[in-house]
Amino acid sequence: MTLTSERAEYxxxxxxxxxxxxxxxxxxxxxxVAAVVALTIGGIAAILIALTRWEAVGLLPPEWFYRLLTVHxxxxxxxxxxxxxxAGLYFGATILLDARLPKPAVGWLAFGLMVVxxxxxxxxxxxxxxxxxxxxxxxxxxxxxxxxxYLGLILFAVGALVAVGLxxxxxxxxxxxxxxxxxxxxxxxxxxxxxxIATYTLLSGAVALVPPFLRTIGxxxxxxxxxxxNFFWSFGHPAQQINLAAMVAIWYAMGVMTVxxxxxxxxxxxxxxxxxxLFINLGSAHHLLVDxxxxxxxxxxxxxxxxxxxxxxxxxxxxxIPAMLxxxxxxxxFTNGLFEWxxxxxxxxxxxxxxxxxxxxxxxxxxxxxxxxxxxxIDMVAHNTLRVPGHFHAAVVGGTTLAFMGFTYYVIxxxxxxxxxxxxxxxxxxxxxxxxxxxxxxxxxxxGIQGVPRRTADIDVVREVPGTVHLSLAVVGIGALxxxxxxxxxxxxxxxxxFTGPRVEATSLALVQPMxxxxxxxxxxxxxxxGTFVIVLVFLAFFAxxxxxxxxxxxxxxxxx
Amino acid sequence: MDDEKVEEERRxxxxxxxxxEIFLWLLISIVISVAFYNVWGLFDLMRTPPxx
Ligand code: HEM
Ligand SMILES: [Cu+2]
Numbered sequence: 001m002t003l004t005s006e007r008a009e010y011x012x013x014x015x016x017x018x019x020x021x022x023x024x025x026x027x028x029x030x031x032x033v034a035a036v037v038a039l040t041i042g043g044i045a046a047i048l049i050a051l052t053r054w055e056a057v058g059l060l061p062p063e064w065f066y067r068l069l070t071v072h073x074x075x076x077x078x079x080x081x082x083x084x085x086x087a088g089l090y091f092g093a094t095i096l097l098d099a100r101l102p103k104p105a106v107g108w109l110a111f112g113l114m115v116v117x118x119x120x121x122x123x124x125x126x127x128x129x130x131x132x133x134x135x136x137x138x139x140x141x142x143x144x145x146x147x148x149x150y151l152g153l154i155l156f157a158v159g160a161l162v163a164v165g166l167x168x169x170x171x172x173x174x175x176x177x178x179x180x181x182x183x184x185x186x187x188x189x190x191x192x193x194x195x196x197i198a199t200y201t202l203l204s205g206a207v208a209l210v211p212p213f214l215r216t217i218g219x220x221x222x223x224x225x226x227x228x229x230n231f232f233w234s235f236g237h238p239a240q241q242i243n244l245a246a247m248v249a250i251w252y253a254m255g256v257m258t259v260x261x262x263x264x265x266x267x268x269x270x271x272x273x274x275x276x277x278l279f280i281n282l283g284s285a286h287h288l289l290v291d292x293x294x295x296x297x298x299x300x301x302x303x304x305x306x307x308x309x310x311x312x313x314x315x316x317x318x319x320x321i322p323a324m325l326x327x328x329x330x331x332x333x334f335t336n337g338l339f340e341w342x343x344x345x346x347x348x349x350x351x352x353x354x355x356x357x358x359x360x361x362x363x364x365x366x367x368x369x370x371x372x373x374x375x376x377x378i379d380m381v382a383h384n385t386l387r388v389p390g391h392f393h394a395a396v397v398g399g400t401t402l403a404f405m406g407f408t409y410y411v412i413x414x415x416x417x418x419x420x421x422x423x424x425x426x427x428x429x430x431x432x433x434x435x436x437x438x439x440x441x442x443x444x445x446x447x448g449i450q451g452v453p454r455r456t457a458d459i460d461v462v463r464e465v466p467g468t469v470h471l472s473l474a475v476v477g478i479g480a481l482x483x484x485x486x487x488x489x490x491x492x493x494x495x496x497x498x499f500t501g502p503r504v505e506a507t508s509l510a511l512v513q514p515m516x517x518x519x520x521x522x523x524x525x526x527x528x529x530x531g532t533f534v535i536v537l538v539f540l541a542f543f544a545x546x547x548x549x550x551x552x553x554x555x556x557x558x559x560x561x
Numbered sequence: 562m563d564d565e566k567v568e569e570e571r572r573x574x575x576x577x578x579x580x581x582e583i584f585l586w587l588l589i590s591i592v593i594s595v596a597f598y599n600v601w602g603l604f605d606l607m608r609t610p611p612x613x
């Protein structure tokens with residue numbers, strides 16, 4: 001049964017045997033290219049602002065620091081990530097389901113809106129006409145931001161919402177046309193969860209940004225800052241959770257693609273995704289923990305009781321992905337001791353390297369600091385310090401961005417149908433990028449713990465800080481140089497592969513280090529992921545120690561007598 | 562619905578059927594987020610007296 005009379009054209013992927021709708025493929029390509037352009041602009045801004053915060057270099061004057069901070073935040077957090085996610089949604093709804101895109105024209109409309117919106121923001125930000133940073137807090141925008149800045153963000157959000165609608169329509173149509181059997185595959189399921197969160201996110205974004213836009217063109221006089229913050233953060237926070245869900249979906253995909261095997265319990269993994277759907281947006285309140293006017297109940301319910309259920313979801317994924325790899329490896333016969341399976345993983349395969357580093361940096365640095373800072377009392381000393389960017393660079397750069405980078409290396413042969421060039425660079429890139437961004441994050445976190453504020457070009461004017469702060473900020477600068485180098489390596493591989501060389505059909509999934517197929521499980525056999533269990537226990541102990549250490553530090557900050 | 566289909570649906574566990582209802586989850590997700598975060602937060606703000 002087909003729903004519309006339109007016909008789609010397909011090719012069949014020689015490696016995966018998936019049917020690929022050519023219109024969908026074209027949309028994946030343009031969205032991915034737009035994402036990489038945004039990453040390039042944001043990356044250039046990144047190194048310039050990082051070298052400003054490294055006081056020994058102190059590169060930019062304050063005016064340019066703030067201008068480029070705005071460019072960096074919008075390009076990275078909004079344009080790079082969201083364009084890439086759009087590519088991911090087309091991939092998950094069509095290729096993974098053998099389905100066609102119902103109305104490709106809608107996809108092109110969405111892309112057009114997003115590009116125009118992004119251009120408005122780029123132009124106003126780079127020319128210094130919207131130096132309000134990506135949060136654009138009211139009433140800061142009063143005379144600072146041009147209407148085009150808000151209009152650009154609104155167009156971008158509406159475009160993305162249209163693409164999300166098309167995603168849902170594609171999934172429904174695939175079901176009606178029976179292009180797949182049974183339930184949605186887990187990766188697509190994760191992307192559905194991302195799209196569910198995206199719907200709320202993008203609607204909130206529109207609600208938040210329309211009033212300031214109307215103010216800048218003179219239709220209304222005043223926007224309430226507290227109301228703005230409420231709606232802004234039901235855009236800004238869930239936007240990160242779209243990343244989270246998409247990243248986890250990509251983790252599962254890359255695990256299966258580079259190591260093989262299948263999730264140890266589909267039920268458990270899906271349940272973990274449902275926990276995101278239900279609770280993760282409540283965490284938005286952690287951005288408002290120091291705001292006046294909000295009750296204690298509102299703050300603690302949303303940031304603790306509600307949010308921890310979503311954190312539980314992440315813990316489940318953090319267990320089930322390594323467990324999936326371990327079971328696959330043990331079936332292959334790597335059964336010696338607790339960790340032979342771990343040593344024999346394909347560490348030279350770019351996608352696996354990206355998966356491993358991304359999970360580590362995301363969980364051990366990003367996750368642990370995030371849950372800690374999201375505690376109301378601890379946030380009193382963490383809020384608006386460099387600790388906050390330290391946390392989210394581990395999460396959204398070391399975690400999400402690196403996962404997306406790793407995935408690109410497979411999009412090149414499978415979707416762009418080009419040979420990946422400079423494979424050595426691709427193998428090393430995830431490790432170098434992970435190292436650099438971890439140094440950036442740890443430098444920022446330790447500087448923040450010592451009282452260094454975020455978003456300042458020059459800390460000397462702000463307050464007295466201990467001398468060790470200079471060391472922390474130097475670590476940020478050095479980490480930034482390493483991360484920037486790795487970013488350039490990524491761009492070199494991607495640009496050289498996509499834009500030069502002839503079209504070739506891929507012949508295998510693995511780029512560098514193919515693995516033997518996983519032998520089928522013997523009837524009734526059970527392989528226990530013991531090594532993963534040990535890793536998880538060590539992680540929990542580290543988490544608890546870090547969390548308690550923060551309470552101890554808090555106790556040393558304020559002496560109550 | 563023909564018999565074959567009824568049979569097929571009977572074999573799917575209830576949990577799986579519930580998990581597959583993606584639009585139900587979309588609805589629940591938005592309701593929870595709007596109620597606990599947006600409405601509660603805005604309600605708190607509206608009860609806050611303006612600064613003198
Ligand atoms: C080479 C990699 C990167 C480096 C060296 C870097 C460095 C920095 C630095 C130094 C700041 C300023 C912190 C402050 O003074 O408050 C910053 C802010 C920020 N970065 Fe990055 N960053 C990188 C990549 C990314 C990526 C990939 C993302 C998002 C996906 C991102 C998102 C942000 C955001 C949202 C801010 C805050 C902007 C604001 O306060 O308005 N960064 N980054
Ligand atoms: Cu948040």
